[in-house]
Amino acid sequence: MSLSFHELDAVEALFEPGDWPFARERAAEIDRYWQEASRGKSGMFNGTVLVQRRGRVEGRTFRAAYMPVEYKQFLAYQRLPVPATEVRNGFGMAALRTADGHFLLGEMGAGTANAGKIYFPAGTPDMGDVKEGRVDLAGSVVREMCEEAGLTEGEVRVGAGGPRSSCPRRLPSCAR
Numbered sequence: 001m002s003l004s005f006h007e008l009d010a011v012e013a014l015f016e017p018g019d020w021p022f023a024r025e026r027a028a029e030i031d032r033y034w035q036e037a038s039r040g041k042s043g044m045f046n047g048t049v050l051v052q053r054r055g056r057v058e059g060r061t062f063r064a065a066y067m068p069v070e071y072k073q074f075l076a077y078q079r080l081p082v083p084a085t086e087v088r089n090g091f092g093m094a095a096l097r098t099a100d101g102h103f104l105l106g107e108m109g110a111g112t113a114n115a116g117k118i119y120f121p122a123g124t125p126d127m128g129d130v131k132e133g134r135v136d137l138a139g140s141v142v143r144e145m146c147e148e149a150g151l152t153e154g155e156v157r158v159g160a161g162g163p164r165s166s167c168p169r170r171l172p173s174c175a176r
Contacts, residue, residue: 009060013090013135016065018053022082023073033080034072043111046072050125050135052090064090066135068127075113092137093122096145096156106148121148 023030038044048068055064077087096104106121108114123144129136142156 006057006062007060008057008062010062011137012061012063013052013137014063014065015050015130015133015135016053016067018067020051020053020067020069020073020087022077022085022087023069026076026080029080030073030076033076037075037079037113038072041111041113041115043109044071044113046070048127049074050127050129051077051087053087055088055090064135066090066125074124089124091122091124092141093120094141094145095120096149104149121145123148 034046038046047070049071050066051069051074052064053067055062057063074089078089098104104121105118108117108119110116121144122141125135125137125140128143129140131139142153145151145156146153
């Protein structure tokens with residue numbers, strides 16, 4: 001896999017429900033995988049998430065389409081052997097810095113699909129991120145930071161250099 005980086009001026013993410021052959025054709029296998037993967041993990045919930053089914057860079061704009069799927073379908077797609085398709089996990093992520101310039105990372109809880117892994121606060125977009133037929137990826141980033149770091153939107157400022165927290169260095173004192 002090769003990586004490429006692009007400077008962008010805009011992201012256009014459209015909400016476009018559609019058929020996903022993987023989910024339809026492998027429903028029984030997905031159900032079996034979910035039963036095994038979620039056993040004993042109280043933090044795993046089979047809600048609706050948005051997967052990116054089309055994405056491309058055109059000039060300095062990234063254009064994508066997102067469709068709703070069940071989390072168990074998304075997780076199975078990531079973990080089971082599946083031929084490459086146009087579907088991918090397309091999410092926004094920001095490196096959250098505290099007011100004094102330190103970066104905030106978190107460890108995924110034991111009851112989650114990625115237990116023990118260390119990440120910047122982020123997550124897959126969901127239906128709450130859909131606004132007037134578009135997926136608000138920037139809003140998704142702020143929502144995830146607030147959910148995962150215990151911040152309120154008023155404690156997060158997005159600007160040059162990325163999101164910053166107004167919390168002091170000892171962030172747990174700001175957790176809600």
